[in-house]
Amino acid sequence: MTMNCENRPAAQSIRGFLHYPGWLSAAEQTALRDDLRDVVAAAPLFSPMTPYGKAMSVRMTSAGRFGWISDRRGYRYSETHPNGTPWPNIPPAILAIWRSVSGSARDPECCLINFYSEGAKMGLHQDCDESDFNHPVVSISLGDDGLFRIGNETRGGKTESLWLHSGDVMVMGGDARLLYHGIDRIAPDTSTLLPKGGRINITLRVVT
Numbered sequence: 001m002t003m004n005c006e007n008r009p010a011a012q013s014i015r016g017f018l019h020y021p022g023w024l025s026a027a028e029q030t031a032l033r034d035d036l037r038d039v040v041a042a043a044p045l046f047s048p049m050t051p052y053g054k055a056m057s058v059r060m061t062s063a064g065r066f067g068w069i070s071d072r073r074g075y076r077y078s079e080t081h082p083n084g085t086p087w088p089n090i091p092p093a094i095l096a097i098w099r100s101v102s103g104s105a106r107d108p109e110c111c112l113i114n115f116y117s118e119g120a121k122m123g124l125h126q127d128c129d130e131s132d133f134n135h136p137v138v139s140i141s142l143g144d145d146g147l148f149r150i151g152n153e154t155r156g157g158k159t160e161s162l163w164l165h166s167g168d169v170m171v172m173g174g175d176a177r178l179l180y181h182g183i184d185r186i187a188p189d190t191s192t193l194l195p196k197g198g199r200i201n202i203t204l205r206v207v208t
Contacts, residue, residue: 005100008020008023009021009022009023011171014150014160014162015150015160015176015179016174016175016176016179017150017170017171017172017176017179017181018101018170018171018173019162019164019168019169019170020101020168020169020170020171021165021168022165022167022168023097023101023167023168023169024097024140024166024167024168024169025167026167028093028167029142029166029167029193030193031093032091032093032094032140032142032202033142033193033194033200035091035093035094036091036113036142036200036202038088038091039061039063039088039091039111039113040061040113042085042088043061043062043063043067043081043085043087043088044061044081044083045059045060045061045113045115046059046060046061046081046082047059048060048069048070048071049070049071049072050070051070051071051072051073051074051075053072056070057116057117057119057120057121058114058115058116058120058121058122059114059115059117060112060113060114060115061081061087061113062081062087062110062111062112062113063087063088063089063090063091063094063111063113064087064089064090064108064109064110064111065079065087065109065110065207066078066079066087066109066110066207067079067080067081067087067110067112068110068112069082075129076129077110077129077207090107090108090111090204091111094111094140094202094204095107095108097138097140097169097204098138098204101138101169101171102135102136102138102171102173102204103136103171103173104135104136104206106135106206107206108138108204108205108206109205109206109207109208110203110204110205110207111202111203111204112202112203112204112205113200113201113202114200114201114202114203115198115199115200116144116146116183116186116198116199116200116201117186117197117198118186118188118197118198119185119186120183120186120198121182121183121184121185121186122182122183123182124149124151124155124159124180124181124182125180125181125182126178126179126180127172127177127178127203127205128178129207130205130206130207130208131207131208132206132208133177133178135173135205135206136171136172136173136174136177137171137172137173137177137203137204137205138169138170138171138172138203138204138205139164139169139170139171139172139201139202139203139204140168140169140201140202140203140204141164141165141166141167141168141169141170141199141200141201142166142167142191142193142194142199142200142201142202143166143191143193143194143197143198143199143200144166144186144187144188144189144190144191144194144197144198144199145163145164145165145166145186145187145190145191145199146163146164146183146185146186146187146199146201147161147162147163147164147183147184147185147186147187148161148162148163148164148170148181148182148183148184149161149181149182149183149184150179150180150181151179151180151181151182152179152180153178153179153180154180155180161184163187165190165191166191166193183201186198186199
């Protein structure tokens with residue numbers, strides 16, 4: 001599957017991250033939401049436990065060869081869901097987005113799906129468990145707005161924030177690949193895409 005890139009919004013750079021506001025149309029967002037329902041049916045959302053024994057506020061699942069899990073053994077990639085089954089395939093429409101914006105010759109091996117309900121957040125972190133940082137991380141936002149914060153290559157220092165809206169795409173690559181980033185909060189009732197509200201963030205990465 002290919003994706004027509006004509007008449008798409010141009011990228012806006014923020015600290016080297018490429019932000020494509022409103023890159024997905026309303027119809028594409030709806031189709032992507034329905035694809036994710038099939039993924040969740042095969043690999044149910046779960047609440048990860050941090051190595052410190054605290055449940056994360058974000059629920060997650062994955063598609064592709066690898067998924068992301070966390071428990072008292074630590075954060076890591078796994079080829080199986082916590083229930084022991086392999087992850088489902090990455091939907092073709094999501095692969096098409098990666099191929100359109102990533103600039104990578106390889107397809108992603110992990111499609112991480114994070115669901116943020118009202119009050120959920122994700123602290124500042126680096127995506128640094130992959131083998132080759134030459135491949136970017138591509139992020140897709142669906143549902144309610146999320147306040148995205150970008151930091152530096154080390155903790156501390158000045159940060160910048162922007163609201164990510166449903167249909168936005170972000171490419172984190174190049175010199176910005178290892179910048180700290182996170183979601184500070186969700187703005188409830190800012191989208192009608194998800195019937196019960198909340199925000200879905202899809203991140204795509206090459207792992208090996």
